[in-house]
Amino acid sequence: xxxxxxxxxxxxxxxxxxxxxxxxxxxxxxxxxxxxxxxxxxxxxxxxxxxxxxxxxxxxxxxxxxxxxxxxxxxxxxxxxxxxxxxxxxxxxxxxxxxxxxxxxxxxxxxxxxxxxxxxxxxxxxxxxxxxxxxxxxxxxxxxxxxxxxxxxxxxxxxxxxxxxxxxxxxxxxxxxxxxxxxxxxxxxxxxxxxxxxxxxxxxxxxxxxxxxxxxxxxxxxxxxxxxxxxxxxxxxxxxxxxxxxxxxxxxxxxxx
Ligand code: NAD
Numbered sequence: 451x452x453x454x455x456x457x458x459x460x461x462x463x464x465x466x467x468x469x470x471x472x473x474x475x476x477x478x479x480x481x482x483x484x485x486x487x488x489x490x491x492x493x494x495x496x497x498x499x500x501x502x503x504x505x506x507x508x509x510x511x512x513x514x515x516x517x518x519x520x521x522x523x524x525x526x527x528x529x530x531x532x533x534x535x536x537x538x539x540x541x542x543x544x545x546x547x548x549x550x551x552x553x554x555x556x557x558x559x560x561x562x563x564x565x566x567x568x569x570x571x572x573x574x575x576x577x578x579x580x581x582x583x584x585x586x587x588x589x590x591x592x593x594x595x596x597x598x599x600x601x602x603x604x605x606x607x608x609x610x611x612x613x614x615x616x617x618x619x620x621x622x623x624x625x626x627x628x629x630x631x632x633x634x635x636x637x638x639x640x641x642x643x644x645x646x647x648x649x650x651x652x653x654x655x656x657x658x659x660x661x662x663x664x665x666x667x668x669x670x671x672x673x674x675x676x677x678x679x680x681x682x683x684x685x686x687x688x689x690x691x692x693x694x695x696x697x698x699x700x701x702x703x704x705x706x707x
Contacts, residue, residue, distance in 0.1 A: 454479035462538025466637030470675025521567035536565035617695030633701025669702030
């Protein structure tokens with residue numbers, strides 16, 4: 451499969467899953483725009499590194515996905531967007547009664563509303579070419595729930611719903627939209643949850659990973675960022691031309707339970 455000649459915009463891609471997706475799309479030959487809210491030398495250096503590794507063009511564009519105008523400006527600045535991967539996301543864990551309003555608002559904005567704004571900006575570019583792929587990185591939490599993750603679960607269920615609506619509005623236009631639903635992937639977002647879980651359960655790192663974090667993931671193995679990237683690349687391939695409006699779980703069996 452070759453994505454040569456296509457340009458992909460991947461939100462939240464200077465780390466974790468987004469970075470894995472950027473690598474896999476670049477490996478398949480796509481030019482890539484990587485993004486986060488920072489504007490550091492290392493962000494631009496990372497773009498140069500991916501470009502050198504895969505022999506494609508990679509640009510870093512700063513845009514804060516909590517800001518509607520910035521989401522739309524990201525696509526405008528990219529200029530071309532054949533493949534849009536909405537991946538930026540954050541997490542916060544607390545009971546509903548204690549959940550801070552600002553954390554709720556930030557999670558809904560970054561994890562869900564950003565996908566609406568980038569999609570709205572990208573669709574005219576895709577329609578003009580008669581080809582486009584939108585892949586929203588949702589989560590097993592887009593299909594099922596866990597306590598203390600109200601904003602995250604609400605946002606990810608929202609992203610799954612948005613993916614279905616986008617698919618219906620673009621059906622037959624050469625554009626597809628799907629949601630990838632990872633289970634646990636060992637990234638900085640998940641790494642940050644480990645110390646709290648160790649403290650809460652009085653367990654060491656390995657035990658908390660196997661018995662608490664991967665408790666609902668029957669394989670008892672993390673998915674990798676490259677596997678999520680490979681799944682996104684598959685959804686951009688001709689084999690996936692008729693796959694639209696659905697979810698693809700990469701969760702070691704979590705949602706089969
Ligand atoms: P991560 O913390 O490694 O990466 C998150 C990315 O989003 C980073 O590049 C960060 O800079 C970016 N980001 C955060 N706030 C932003 C903002 N305001 N504007 C622009 N970019 C911003 O986390 P990750 O685990 O790679 O998560 C990536 C996506 O995958 C998220 O949507 C997350 O919900 C989803 N996901 C992760 C897991 C997992 O187990 N790691 C499982 C299911 C779904």
